[in-house]
Amino acid sequence: MADDSRRRRLGDSEQNVLALNVLLLGDRQSGRSSVGNALIGGEEFQTGSCISGRCVTTDCQVLRRNFEGYFRRQGAESDLMLRVVDTPPVTPRPQRLHELCPDGVHVLVLVLRADLTHGNTHLEEDVEKLFGPEWRRHALLVFTHTDHLKEAGLSQSVYLAQTTDWLRALAEKVGGGVSFLDNSCDWPTIRGRPLREQLLRLSARNHHRALTVRTEEP
Template identity: 40%
Template sequence: MLAMATDTDTLTLNILLLGGPQSGKSATGNTLLGSHEFESRPSLGSVTQSCQLLGKTFPRYLRRQGGEAALSVRVLDTPACPHCLLSDGDVQRAVGDAVARRGRVHLVLLVLRADVPLCGVDRHAVWLAQELFGPEWTTHALIVFTHRDTLERAGAEEEEYLRRASGMVRELLDSVRLRHHFVDNSAVWLRTEGKPLLDKLLDLSRQNKYRELPLKDSF
């Protein structure tokens, strides 16, 4: 069951990944875990067909109550929304059921691609978060922009890239108080790439006093 550990030697963070097809959700899950356990590959359609929960414990990751503590990361990967084979309603029910069975989540990662023009934002994943959790989801959310390596090869600066984004993207960033992170999911050393993101998520959860994000009663 997904829940924050009560053992002072271990802190558990439950992370939910949401995003559109080929956005890099599964690759981001691998980056967080420092491994290649989630299936992630180029495809003309959606690779992830069902919810999958994977976890990893990082010993002596942080200090808590005056001593060293481990960080247990549990990542719930989800089908894309929109999905080429499933309706938005099907995806909503699948994700909601998975969260209900396995416990609540602490953090929502909305995954977007940085290697495509940010002329708009796919509203489906935003709609899904809103339907599952209500407006409170934004206080537990961070936007992950994948394919940072493409920007680097093009000589583009991250902040300049965001300044040129559409009004919808800026509106989304404003809704999560500008919390975002760029990742290179192709990096050889995933653990090195994932640690800065984990640190941001740990800080956000700390700001929320490690509260879980409950499902809406109407779900």
């Protein structure tokens, strides 16, 4: 898909706008909604523990935020408009994702808990069914609950070296690399910008092209 840039008029001038669709995927209680809040710099996504076995996120939720003059592009200031889609812990239906992101998905954020290494080992298979083998170039891996690593005295590099084979392999496959988020920090103000910049660099490497949701079996 072509570069999803837009231009909006500001008085007598025009401002570049880069609009990106970001999809959050992960197990229940993985911290997807908290990562979404970090990306948009707010507390709009509902977070919390499961109640009576039911998760807080039961359907796809979409929030957006425009960051004015966020970066310079081709010598001019550009806005970054993020459209973040949070998903329930079960793999979302392809048709539902297509309805929410008809222009495709620019960045896939895979959210996993650092303290639960035996999580969704079928995650790669599920994502490939949705987007095909190209998904790896558009994905980044985010570990949440990394305050547990500090308590155990583990550095990020040691954690990755000692984790399960499937997690270590996944970390090596994703094009956007790995990010560690400490839940004890102020997510929106402290952890949000580094994660947005990582996301922006990944999308730029892919020339801001979007993945198309597969609505039919290949």
